[in-house]
Amino acid sequence: MSSDPWGRVDESGTVYVRTADGEKVVGSWQAGSPDEALAYFERKYDGLVVEIGLLERRVRTTDLSAKDANAALEHLREQVDAHHAVGDLDALRQRLDKLAETVAERREERKARKARQSEEARKAKEDLVTEAEQLAQSDQWRVAGERLRALVETWKGLPRLDRKSDDELWHRFSHARSAFSKRRKAHFAKLDAQREEVRQRKEKLVAEAEALSGSRDWGPTAAKYRELMREWKAAGRAQREHEDDLWNRFRGAQDVFFQARGEVFAERDAEQRENLARKEEIAAEAEKLLPITDLKSARSAFRSLNERWDAIGHVPRDARPKVEGRMQTVERAIQEAEEAEWRRTNPEARARAAGLTGQLQDAVDKLRGQVEQARAAGNTAKAEKLERELEGRQALLDQALKGLEEFGG
Known part of the structure; x- marks a missing residue:
C-alpha cells in the first residue's frame, strides 16, 4: 500500500483522495505500482489547477461573458466533484466558489454598466430627436440639412435600445427629417417657379432693351433704359444658368446705345466748347x-453783339449761367440808363417832383418855426415832439430833392 498527504492506494489497487468529508474513491489502478497510480492522479489534479488558473485569468483580463464563464465553472466543478484527481480538492472548490462570486460581481457590474450605457444612449437619442424636430422647422436649408445628415451619422454610432423604445424614437427622428425634406422641396419648387417668372420677365426686358439699342432719340431712350434698369433690379434673380446670359444681353444692348450716344455727344461737346x-x-x-x-x-x-450771340448756338450746360450772366449784367446797365434818361426827360414827372419838393420845403420851414416858438415859450416837450416830426419831413425832402436832381435840377 502507498499513500501521500492527499491520497492513498490500498492492496486491491483502489485509489482514494482525502477531503473534508472524508476519503473518496478516485479510481482503480492495476497497471503499475501504487506510486505510479498516485502520480497519475496527481497529474490529473495539476491539470485541474492549470485549467482553473486559466479560467481565473480569462475572467480577470478578458470580456468573457458571464454565461460562458459559468459554463466553464460548471464544467470544472463537475470534474472536481467527480474526485478523479488526487490533491487538495477542497482548495480547488474554494477557488471555484470565489471565482463564481467574481463572475457574479462582474455580471452585476456589466449589467449596471449596460443599464447606464442604455440610459445614456436613450438620452443621447432623445436629444437627437429633439434637435431634429427643431431643425424640421428651420428655413436655413443648407445649414439645417447638413446638421440633420450629421445627426444621422451620430445616431448610427449609438447602441440600440430595447426594440419598442428604439423604434419609437427612430420614428420621431425619421418623421422630423421627412418633414424638413418636404418643406425644403416645397420651398425650392416655389423658388424655381418664381425664378421662372423672373426669367420670363427679364426675357421681355432684354427684348425691349435690344429693340431700343438702335434709337437715336437720346434723351427719351436714355430715360427708358433707366426705367428698364429699375425694373430689372426689382424683378429679382432668375435661375443661375439663365441669369448671366440674360444680363449680358441686357447690358450689351445698353452699351450699343450709350456708345453711339457718347460718340454723338462727344462731337456736340466739342462744338459747344467752341461756341x-x-x-x-x-x-x-x-x-x-x-x-x-x-x-x-x-x-x-x-x-x-446780341445778334451775333444768338447766331452762335448752345454752350456746355455747366458754363451757361456764368457767360449769360455777363451779358445780362451789361443789358441791365443799359436798361437802368434808359430808365434814368426817361425820368430826366419826362416833363410831367419833373413837374410832379418839383411840386412835391415845394410842398415838403414849406412844411419843413413851418415846422422849424413852430419848434423855435415852442422853445421860446419854454415848452420843451412840444418842441421835442415837433423836432421829431421835423426830422421825418426833412428826410422826405432830402429824398425828393435827390429825385429832382435826376431831372436836371
Missing part, C-alpha cells in the same frame, strides 16, 4: 461798354 469760346469773346466786348456814358451808342453796339 463757349466765341460767346466769351462777345461778353468781353459787351463789358467794354461799361460804364454807360453814351446810351445811344451803347444800345446800338449791344444790339449788334
Whole structure:
C-alpha cells in the first residue's frame, strides 16, 4: 500500500483522495505500482489547477461573458466533484466558489454598466430627436440639412435600445427629417417657379432693351433704359444658368446705345466748347461798354453783339449761367440808363417832383418855426415832439430833392 498527504492506494489497487468529508474513491489502478497510480492522479489534479488558473485569468483580463464563464465553472466543478484527481480538492472548490462570486460581481457590474450605457444612449437619442424636430422647422436649408445628415451619422454610432423604445424614437427622428425634406422641396419648387417668372420677365426686358439699342432719340431712350434698369433690379434673380446670359444681353444692348450716344455727344461737346469760346469773346466786348456814358451808342453796339450771340448756338450746360450772366449784367446797365434818361426827360414827372419838393420845403420851414416858438415859450416837450416830426419831413425832402436832381435840377 502507498499513500501521500492527499491520497492513498490500498492492496486491491483502489485509489482514494482525502477531503473534508472524508476519503473518496478516485479510481482503480492495476497497471503499475501504487506510486505510479498516485502520480497519475496527481497529474490529473495539476491539470485541474492549470485549467482553473486559466479560467481565473480569462475572467480577470478578458470580456468573457458571464454565461460562458459559468459554463466553464460548471464544467470544472463537475470534474472536481467527480474526485478523479488526487490533491487538495477542497482548495480547488474554494477557488471555484470565489471565482463564481467574481463572475457574479462582474455580471452585476456589466449589467449596471449596460443599464447606464442604455440610459445614456436613450438620452443621447432623445436629444437627437429633439434637435431634429427643431431643425424640421428651420428655413436655413443648407445649414439645417447638413446638421440633420450629421445627426444621422451620430445616431448610427449609438447602441440600440430595447426594440419598442428604439423604434419609437427612430420614428420621431425619421418623421422630423421627412418633414424638413418636404418643406425644403416645397420651398425650392416655389423658388424655381418664381425664378421662372423672373426669367420670363427679364426675357421681355432684354427684348425691349435690344429693340431700343438702335434709337437715336437720346434723351427719351436714355430715360427708358433707366426705367428698364429699375425694373430689372426689382424683378429679382432668375435661375443661375439663365441669369448671366440674360444680363449680358441686357447690358450689351445698353452699351450699343450709350456708345453711339457718347460718340454723338462727344462731337456736340466739342462744338459747344467752341461756341463757349466765341460767346466769351462777345461778353468781353459787351463789358467794354461799361460804364454807360453814351446810351445811344451803347444800345446800338449791344444790339449788334446780341445778334451775333444768338447766331452762335448752345454752350456746355455747366458754363451757361456764368457767360449769360455777363451779358445780362451789361443789358441791365443799359436798361437802368434808359430808365434814368426817361425820368430826366419826362416833363410831367419833373413837374410832379418839383411840386412835391415845394410842398415838403414849406412844411419843413413851418415846422422849424413852430419848434423855435415852442422853445421860446419854454415848452420843451412840444418842441421835442415837433423836432421829431421835423426830422421825418426833412428826410422826405432830402429824398425828393435827390429825385429832382435826376431831372436836371
